[in-house]
Amino acid sequence: MSLKTALVIIPTYNEAENIKPLLLSIIATLHEVTGYSVDILVVDDYSPDGTGTIVQKLAQKHRNIQLLSGKKAGLGDAYIRGLRYGLDQPKYDAFVMMDADFSHSPSYIPRLLRTLDQGYDYVIGSRYIPGGAIPDDWSILRILNSKVANLLARTFAGIGRTVYDATSGYKAIRTSSLQTIDLDNLRVSGYFFQVALTYAFNSKSKLQITEIPIAFENRKNGASKIGVKDVVEFVYCAYTLNPQSSARTFVRFCVVGISGVVVNLGTLTVLVRYFHISPLLGGAIAIETSIASNFLLNHVYTFRNDTGSSRQRLIHRFSKFNAMSLTGAAISFAVFSVLYKFIGLQYIIADALAIIPSVCFNYWASSTFVWKDRH
Numbered sequence: 001m002s003l004k005t006a007l008v009i010i011p012t013y014n015e016a017e018n019i020k021p022l023l024l025s026i027i028a029t030l031h032e033v034t035g036y037s038v039d040i041l042v043v044d045d046y047s048p049d050g051t052g053t054i055v056q057k058l059a060q061k062h063r064n065i066q067l068l069s070g071k072k073a074g075l076g077d078a079y080i081r082g083l084r085y086g087l088d089q090p091k092y093d094a095f096v097m098m099d100a101d102f103s104h105s106p107s108y109i110p111r112l113l114r115t116l117d118q119g120y121d122y123v124i125g126s127r128y129i130p131g132g133a134i135p136d137d138w139s140i141l142r143i144l145n146s147k148v149a150n151l152l153a154r155t156f157a158g159i160g161r162t163v164y165d166a167t168s169g170y171k172a173i174r175t176s177s178l179q180t181i182d183l184d185n186l187r188v189s190g191y192f193f194q195v196a197l198t199y200a201f202n203s204k205s206k207l208q209i210t211e212i213p214i215a216f217e218n219r220k221n222g223a224s225k226i227g228v229k230d231v232v233e234f235v236y237c238a239y240t241l242n243p244q245s246s247a248r249t250f251v252r253f254c255v256v257g258i259s260g261v262v263v264n265l266g267t268l269t270v271l272v273r274y275f276h277i278s279p280l281l282g283g284a285i286a287i288e289t290s291i292a293s294n295f296l297l298n299h300v301y302t303f304r305n306d307t308g309s310s311r312q313r314l315i316h317r318f319s320k321f322n323a324m325s326l327t328g329a330a331i332s333f334a335v336f337s338v339l340y341k342f343i344g345l346q347y348i349i350a351d352a353l354a355i356i357p358s359v360c361f362n363y364w365a366s367s368t369f370v371w372k373d374r375h
Contacts, residue, residue: 068082
């Protein structure tokens, strides 16, 4: 039985202190790999500290080490260059992606490839499944940063039920499966690339994704390359990646709700000030006007519904939305009364807190009953 071939891709920028011991550690681990011959590709962004030169010298002694240099354009861009390089050579059956700073122990490479051979297309080294771990000396802030970033990625991408560590950069990929992914369509140059690639695989129902536990370690030498630009890109990409995710739909729902407050206050002001309608009657009209406004915006914007719905269906849906909105208002008033009268909170704070259960109820009812057939 002939051996398959895998390519380990390692992006680098100023990793001169780490790259030689890492490459030697990987080579020492390869005797545990069964069924594969393994090449190593270092994708270096012309590191000014001489990382590329170190790799070139090692490549003279170890024939399975290769260097691919290019201009600095971000982690995602480096990975895409490496993946394309491997795809252009038909000998590779699988890819392994990992960091250059020893946060990913080479000891997991054999298990990643074995798991791939169990019929999976995409295997993630996960910190957040049983058996996985993060360093004990991480500060609370570092832990929160990691958890929040992963939560944002999973919820906005809509992969929370299938992947626990969406931001992991340690993974193995079947080449035939990667060939079904449009790398150009990922459009991510920075650290969010890991999430975008996972989302692309998760979006294809026939591709099988799994995770194996890893113990993530602190980098051995050097400093993290993550900057403010990377954080901004991560948050922006997390929100824009999947327009149909529940989290993004909820954000749109809240935006529409805020617009409803503006419509309500504006309508009430116009009716009382310019048409001299009593505030009580004006308030009732303003409430119904804001409900109608919210319905239309939710119909065409929040839930992206078919604007060609029949008039009868639209009226039926509006009647349900109207009843839901009035129920939500009753919930808000009831909570406000308890917080203000019985608990004694200041009325503005009580009112602000009372809005939360009302919004949650309205969103749940809208997505479950009013627009349940939107897809």
